[in-house]
Amino acid sequence: xxxxxxxxxxxxxxxxxxxxxxxxxxxxxxxxxxxxxxxxxxxxxxxxxxxxxxxxxxxxxxxxxxxxxxxxxxxxxxxxxxxxxxxxxxxxxxxxxxxxxxxxxxxxxxxxxxxxxxxxxxxxxxxxxxxxxxxxxxxxxxxxxxxxxxxxxxxxxxxxxxxx
Numbered sequence: 001x002x003x004x005x006x007x008x009x010x011x012x013x014x015x016x017x018x019x020x021x022x023x024x025x026x027x028x029x030x031x032x033x034x035x036x037x038x039x040x041x042x043x044x045x046x047x048x049x050x051x052x053x054x055x056x057x058x059x060x061x062x063x064x065x066x067x068x069x070x071x072x073x074x075x076x077x078x079x080x081x082x083x084x085x086x087x088x089x090x091x092x093x094x095x096x097x098x099x100x101x102x103x104x105x106x107x108x109x110x111x112x113x114x115x116x117x118x119x120x121x122x123x124x125x126x127x128x129x130x131x132x133x134x135x136x137x138x139x140x141x142x143x144x145x146x147x148x149x150x151x152x153x154x155x156x157x158x159x160x161x162x163x164x
Contacts, residue, residue, distance in 0.1 A: 008069040008154050012144050016124035017106055018063040025055035062107055065123055067145055069154055074131065076143045078121045081108050085141060089133050093155055095148040096128035103142070115139050131155075 032048035066077045073086040100122050103109045109120035116139025122128060127148040131141045145151050 006068050006070050007158070008067070008151065010067045010145060010147065010151075012065040012067070012123050012126055012146055014062050014065060014106075014123040018059045021055050021059035021062065025052050025059060028052040028055060065121055065144055067143065067151070069151070069158070074155065076121050076141075078108055081121070083119060083121070083141060085131055085133060085136075087158060089136055090131050090155065090159060091134045092132040093152055094130050094132075095152055096130045096142055098128075100124070100128075110138075113140055118142060129155075 028048045028051040032052060035048055061079045064079055068075045068077075073084060073089070075082065075084045100106055103111045103118070103120045103122060106122045106124050109118075109122065111118045111120060117137065118140040119138040119142070120128075121143040123144040126144040126146045128142050128144050129148050129151050133139055133141060
């Protein structure tokens with residue numbers, strides 16, 4: 001859904017999440033170096049390198065969230081994860097005032113809300129926008145943005161054009 005015809009594009013960097021995951025990856029690398037110097041009572045040989053690679057991959061996966069608003073709808077990509085919403089699937093939207101802890105943290109989350117399932121693409125810091133969806137498996141789609149008021153205004157304008 002993104003490209004030259006985009007009405008709005010934004011990249012939200014997730015340095016905090018990537019930094020934390022990268023630090024954990026380095027911890028496992030250090031543990032592997034220490035393990036390799038130990039006597040036979042050390043953990044299994046592939047454990048720490050495997051954990052290092054896992055957390056390094058996670059740090060890279062969660063480094064960037066991209067929002068694209070086009071003539072077709074809203075598309076949000078969290079590196080490997082992407083969710084597209086067509087204009088006729090959006091019922092309402094608002095700036096999300098909830099704490100990220102309501103969604104049980106940051107990253108890609110699936111939470112149970114009062115009126116259905118909620119898909120969340122959240123980073124540490126920026127505000128979030130909630131799209132209320134109709135006839136979708138998720139009743140709400142929540143994503144982080146540095147300019148929530150601008151996103152809400154643009155989507156409302158586009159929704160009013162679609163309803164005419």
